[in-house]
Amino acid sequence: xxxxxxxxxxxxxxxxxxxxxxxxxxxxxxxxxxxxxxxxxxxxxxxxxxxxxxxxxxxxxxxxxxxxxxxxxxxxxxxxxxxxxxxxxxxxxxxxxxxxxxxxxxxxxxxxxxxxxxxxxxxxxxxxxxxxxxxxxxxxxxxxxxxxxxxxxxxxxxxxxxxxxxxxxxxxxxxxxxxxxxxxxxxxxxxxxxxxxxxxxxxxxxxxxxxxxxxxxxxxxxxxxxxxxxxxxxxxxxxxxxxxxxxxxxxxxxxxxxx
Amino acid sequence: xxxxxxxxxxxxxxxxxxxxxxxxxxxxxxxxxxxxxxxxxxxxxxxxxxxxxxxxxxxxxxxxxxxxxxxxxxxxxxxxxxxxxxxxxxxxxxxxxxxxxxxxxxxxxxxxxxxxxxxxxxxxxxxxxxxxxxxxxxxxxxxxxxxxxxxxxxxxxxxxxxxxxxxxxxxxxxxxxxxxxxxxxxxxxxxxxxxxxxxxxxxxxxxxxxxxxxxxxxxxxxxxxxxxxxxxxxxxxxxxxxxxxxxxxxxxxxxxxxxxxx
Numbered sequence: 001x002x003x004x005x006x007x008x009x010x011x012x013x014x015x016x017x018x019x020x021x022x023x024x025x026x027x028x029x030x031x032x033x034x035x036x037x038x039x040x041x042x043x044x045x046x047x048x049x050x051x052x053x054x055x056x057x058x059x060x061x062x063x064x065x066x067x068x069x070x071x072x073x074x075x076x077x078x079x080x081x082x083x084x085x086x087x088x089x090x091x092x093x094x095x096x097x098x099x100x101x102x103x104x105x106x107x108x109x110x111x112x113x114x115x116x117x118x119x120x121x122x123x124x125x126x127x128x129x130x131x132x133x134x135x136x137x138x139x140x141x142x143x144x145x146x147x148x149x150x151x152x153x154x155x156x157x158x159x160x161x162x163x164x165x166x167x168x169x170x171x172x173x174x175x176x177x178x179x180x181x182x183x184x185x186x187x188x189x190x191x192x193x194x195x196x197x198x199x200x201x202x203x204x205x206x207x208x209x210x211x212x213x214x215x216x217x218x219x220x221x222x223x224x225x226x227x228x229x230x231x232x233x234x235x236x237x238x239x240x241x242x243x244x245x246x247x248x249x250x251x252x253x254x255x256x257x258x259x
Numbered sequence: 260x261x262x263x264x265x266x267x268x269x270x271x272x273x274x275x276x277x278x279x280x281x282x283x284x285x286x287x288x289x290x291x292x293x294x295x296x297x298x299x300x301x302x303x304x305x306x307x308x309x310x311x312x313x314x315x316x317x318x319x320x321x322x323x324x325x326x327x328x329x330x331x332x333x334x335x336x337x338x339x340x341x342x343x344x345x346x347x348x349x350x351x352x353x354x355x356x357x358x359x360x361x362x363x364x365x366x367x368x369x370x371x372x373x374x375x376x377x378x379x380x381x382x383x384x385x386x387x388x389x390x391x392x393x394x395x396x397x398x399x400x401x402x403x404x405x406x407x408x409x410x411x412x413x414x415x416x417x418x419x420x421x422x423x424x425x426x427x428x429x430x431x432x433x434x435x436x437x438x439x440x441x442x443x444x445x446x447x448x449x450x451x452x453x454x455x456x457x458x459x460x461x462x463x464x465x466x467x468x469x470x471x472x473x474x475x476x477x478x479x480x481x482x483x484x485x486x487x488x489x490x491x492x493x494x495x496x497x498x499x500x501x502x503x504x505x506x507x508x509x510x511x512x513x514x515x516x517x518x519x520x521x
Contacts, residue, residue, distance in 0.1 A: 015438065018461065032493070135458055137402040137434030192459070197288040197484040199269070199281035225459035228493025232485040236291070 002234075003036045003249030004029075004227070005128075006168050006190045006219030007068075009060050010042035010053065014140045017042075019223035022060035026067050032227045034220070036067055038128075038252065040098045042224070044073035045133060050104075051084040058092045069256065071128055073098040076116040077106040085116065089123060095256050096120075096166070098128045101152070102145050109155035117156065121163035124259040129153065131170040132193070133224075147173070154180035161186060164255060169193055169221060172202035178210060187211065188251065190219030192229070196236040204233055213243035217252050260519055262337070262509035263289075263487070264394065264427055265455040265479030266296040270324035272317065273302045282328065288484045289335040295519035297394070297479075297509065299339040299367035300325045311370040311407060315349040318342050322353065326361050337513060337521070338363045339394060343371040344379040351385050358389050364513045364521060365427075366393045370405055375413035383417055387424030392512050394427040394453065398435030399443070411435075411443045418450050425449050425512055430481050432456030432490065437463050441470050448475070451508065455479030459486055464494035464504070473500035477509045 009020055019028040020042070029037060039061065044053035050073050061068040072088035074081055074097060088094045097120040101108045108129070117127050132147045139145060150173050157165055157177075164186050167174065171193040178184055189211055194204040208216055218234060220227040234248060266285055269278035289296050302313050302321030313321070322340050329336040340357035342350035357363035366386050372379055374395050386393050395417075397409040411428070418426050428444055431437050433456030444450050452467055452475060467476050473496065480487035491505055506519075515521060 015460075015462070135434060138400055138436055138458065141401070195457075195483055195485055197284045199267075199275055199284050199482060221459065223461055226461050226486075226489050226493045229459050229486050229489030232489045232492070236485055 001036070001245075001249040001253075002034045002218060003038075003252045004034050004220050004222065004230075005038050005166060005217040005252045006192060007037035007039045007222050008042040008224055009039050009057055010044070012042055012224065013046060013143070017223050022062075022064050022068060025223060026064055028223060028227065029067060032231060034227060035249065036069060037222070038069045038071055038096060040071040040073050040128065044098070045100055045103045048078075050075050050078065051080070051087070054084070054088050054092065054094070058094070070094045071096040071098045073100060074116060075104040075106075076110070076112040077104060081112070081116060085119060089125065095259065096126045096128050098130060100130045100133070102148055103130070103133070108148055108152040109159065114156060114159055117160055117163050121160060126164045126166055126188075126255045128166045128168055130168050133169065150176045150180065153177055157181060157187060164188065164258070166190065166217065166255070168219060172200070174207070175202065184211065188215045188217055188255065190217050191233060191247070192219045192221055192225065194233075196233050204237055208237070208243070208247075213239070213246050214251055216247045218248050261292060261294045261478055261505045262297065262513075262515070262519060263294050263480050264297045264453045264477040264509055265429055265481040266298040267482060268298045268300050268325065268328055268336075270300050270302060270321060273300050273321065286332060286335060288480075292488065294335070295337050295515070296335050297337045297339055297365060297513075298325065298328075299341045301341050301367065301369050312345065313343045313371070315343075315346050315353070319353055322357055322363075329361075337515075339365040339367040341367045341369070342382070344368065344376065344382050345372050347378045347381055350382050354382060354385060355389065358391055362521060363391070365391045368393060369396045370407040370409075372407055373413050374409040375416040379417065380420060383421040383424050387421055390514075392425040392427050392451070394429055396429045398430070398433060399439045400435040402434055411440050414450060415443065415447055418447050422449055425451065427451045427453050427477060429453055430456040430479065431467060432458040432463050432483075432486070433481060434458055438466065441467055445471050451475050451477050451512070453477050453479035454490060454504065455481035455483065455487055457483040457486055459489070464490050465496060468494075468496050468500055473503040474508060476504045477512070478505045
């Protein structure tokens, strides 16, 4: 089973996307052999009121919840976040919290963000961090968004040992993060930024060695990014069958089962 | 079989701590996916504060190190000569020597001199006479700011002055504005586009095919091997277009046979 931890629905302001509706994303998943995907809203990066994006996402996954697992993007620096939380994890039945602090203008270790993540952790919800959405080298000049600073991630991880963090689209800076942490057991990482045949230290193999195969997740960034790339990486790793199954989908399924 | 137009290999001066291990990763990739590597060693990262300004002795040594690697792995390595055009006469001599003496098949230029610099013109003309392409590191975007780095327009200017020479625009997926690069390069029949780079966005290969046509696109990785394979294999293009990009265009440019040999 392939279970993608890193998929989107919605629009991107600076180029057209394909496969960005519920129906068309499932078509793409069928073509690419991806069974399930945890999906967040791309619109939520840009809407002032992110809850409108969560409502749209809930509509898009209706009737497709066997394939698309919705994640709620919330903004702890915006009014009504507590109410939105209750709606997303109540009537809208979403399965994880997504935070995008560099898009929404707060620090991950600000008290309201910590309180929101603690609330999610107390309900058994994994916390997905969009460390990077678009490669900074090619961001539009109107929207230059840095990655989530490593120090902020380390601070949040240290302060919330009960939370389970999924680091989406994090590159070699994860080495710095691990140096800042005494305990990394509550960190999970998507492998999409790492290469397999890497001549630098950072690689998928390095991630597996440092975090363990039970903490690495298959992620694509589709339909923003090409999903086949992660399929090629997964196959090229030549993992033992148990580790392959964990990374391909079991680890993520396990994260959602803790709710 | 695939031909990868953009492969860095390494010696002890070229910027990785363990060059043998680094080269081994690329050969593992070549064996696993049956890839012929258009490879070069870009020596000269020895000067503090200047990324790519090799002396004549340094680029010559890098090319000789590549000769030795090619002798070790003749079935996989298609060697490209790396030079610094800031030394115009020596650069021309080295390229001619590498092609005639060692059978090198192309030229790689990085960030020593912007390619619109007039010092590069003799080299570009000689490459045309020798029938070898020039792979030029280039791009458009906020990140294309390093000294000696060529913009898309720099390469266009050079290609217009040397219509008999074939150029390869390095790494459309390398972090520049790929939409800009593809549209800007469309009119220039002697500029090929290499697909390499770490950017994973959907639609790059499809736009290249739509705008410039599959016959001017060559597969490349530039170290992002799985990203490159995924972009090629996952692209919504015809199988004939995939074959052109994956092998046939580079085979035509380098005069390779059906087994990827010169």
